[in-house]
Amino acid sequence: MSTDPNMFRLEVREWLDTNCPEEMRSPMSSEKDACWGGRNFIFQSEAQRLWLHRMGEKGWTAPDWPKEYGGGGLNREQLKILNQEMKRINARPALYSFGISMLGPALLKYGNEAQKLTYLPAIIRGEIRWAQGYSEPNAGSDLANLQAPAVDKGDHYLLNGSKIWTSYGDVGDWMFCLVRTDPDASKHQGISFMLFDLKTPGITVRPIKLISGRSPFCEVFFEDVKIPREQQVGELNKGWSIAKYLLTHEREMISWTGLSRTGSDSVSKTATQVIGKTGDKLDDAILRADIVRFEVDEMAFALTIERARDEVKAGVSLGAVSSWFKFFGTELNKQRYNLLMDIHGSEALAWSGEASDDGKLARDWLRTKGNSIEGGTSEIQLNIVAKHILGLPG
Amino acid sequence: MALVLTEEQTMLRDAAKDFLGSRAPVLHLRQLRDDEETQGFSRELWTEMAEMGWAAIIIPETYGGLDYGYTGLGLVLEESGRTLTPSPLISTALLSSSALILSGNDGLCEQWLSQIATGEKLLSLAFEESAQHRPASVTTQAVSEGDGYRLSGTKLGVMNGNSADAFIVTARTRLSDDPCEGVSLFLLPANADGVKIETTQLLDNHRSSTVRLDGVFVSSDQLMGPLHDGYPILKKTLDRGRIGIAAEMLGVAQESFDRTLQYLKERKQFGVPIGSFQALQHRAATLFGEIELCKSVVLKALQAVDENSDDIALLASLAKAKCGQTAKLATAEGIQMHGGIGMTDEFDIGFFIKHWRALNQQLGDSRFHLERFARLRAY
């Protein structure tokens, strides 16, 4: 592809024109439209399958990863152009993937060559869906307290114990997992980072039902699970660094939930449609005041993400600021759904039936309550900001 | 435009920081107050600031300015917010220059802008008529008479009114159902017959004047912009001013926060630094984030003015509202987290909350701009 930005844009436009199926050029209407790939995924349409296939072959599901591992090899400017062009035609993301947003960056940094060549291309093509095995019953905010023991047996490790709150543990193919390989070392030492197929004998997965009535997360039990040696990533007992590195990526990803919905999807537009106006003002003065405070923060947050991206481009590293993004973005999203519930009034209370799409709004609202818990709670993010950005003691 | 400073802009900001830090730290404000200096700022310092080019930043080169743009002026304002340095940066260099430039009146620009640029002349906007910010309620009358107009009315809250050589005044030249129509702008020398100026010392030691116009005659060449249609110029001028004030409030918030953070690390109670208490840590971390939001909003708004974007009004209200709220929080937390010493006059932190209070009020407080933000977004 061309190095000249204008030429590149034309090439992208042309490629999308021929390769993005018509059905993939509209906003998603439900969660089912999101393509997660993996061996258990049931495509909603041929168009969805084709779109993933073509984007995967092109490497544009991971546009800025190196070409040698199947990525798009784009620089930042090209990446921006690709995103703009996709947005221009309303193209849906071809793939949603923890492999791309979380594991990939960690593998690129810490994996050996053989591991990169094995896993990255498969992630890019959407062939493996990953689950994150971090939390345990006694290791949540205090993640380093995790216990699941993996004992060295020569050519493999033998894993026991359990994980909890594993998102998509029931539909995932593989797990990236934190395990304890040295029970005698201090808690941050002795942790290792391993990858394994969830079909490996000895693994039981049990879904947990959420307050939203959905069960996207699970408990995962291990009983003498054999993990081949070559599936351990990075240095043995040094998995905590990988764990933390991956978390910064997870937090950035989650913080995007705070980003503005554009146009007709905005809270104020919804309010004017549902509640109506007298003259040129929304019919509920206090609600209007609540909405404007929210939208001021929403816009300020979007601009701050824009600024952070521009700073990264200019060579400034974000570091612990991702914790603040995670905190603020998720708190915003919770506010957004609180307002949407208020706006829709009694209609927002429906839990089942076609009119409410099986209580979608109520369930989505309940789901947002987890935003400030998953990936590290809001309180933990504020602790990180206080210590690592502000340098406060203790 | 990327939301980062260019190398040149960073240099300007650093130069401003150095200059203000050495020539006009918070102590300078304290001395002006204690010496009961009646102008509220130092004319000498203003001359030096003008020598640095700060009075000329937004003025086009044809009128002796630097034509360096609003982003540049915003950076200087942000730094002057950190040091709480009183000066006519907002009243003259930002607001009055903007109004002149936007009016497109070449004769008046020629006459005044070059002398603003050198720091010789000071101008102030005189447009408020009530204690609330209501730029469209103009009762001051301008009645046509011979080759000019006779102006009568009272203007309130004129920043640095007692130092101004001239005022830019709004007056009604035609009655209309729409209050934004029929308003004209005039440039009025402060020493004209019938002008009476009464000046008040404000809580932050800045000066604000009431300007009474009692049948003051101005010739028609003092009319800025189109007859009856001066309000659009005022509106654009005010938006530029709001963005500049937001930049200054960002500086106020940042400095107040930096000082407080330092104190959290130094002050010990229960045998440990108070900054180790989580209740304070989380409030500090939250405040850190609010200030980050303000940085983005201010930079975007300043760039929007330089690019003459369609979003200036929305971004001005966003910036003024957000920075007003954040500086309020930062200065109040500043006092609370300092404990008793924060309440003493001897200690500087109290100056920050006083200046915030004045800045927040000027050109519309946070609530005014939240209201306007909603209206601009059609709800």
Ligand SMILES: Cc1cc2nc3c(=O)[nH]c(=O)nc-3n(C[C@H](O)[C@H](O)[C@H](O)COP(=O)(O)OP(=O)(O)OC[C@H]3O[C@@H](n4cnc5c(N)ncnc54)[C@H](O)[C@@H]3O)c2cc1C
């Ligand atoms: C929707 C959802 C999806 C998830 N998906 C996954 C997944 O895929 N994989 C995975 O491994 N995990 C996942 N998690 C787990 C998540 O990471 C943990 O729930 C989270 O880290 C909190 O741990 P905990 O639940 O044990 O709560 P606790 O740590 O017990 O926290 C309870 C409360 O105490 C507060 N608290 C704890 N320590 C401190 C402190 N030092 N200072 C101040 N307050 C403190 C917390 O903020 C919280 O309010 C998911 C969670 C949710 C809700």
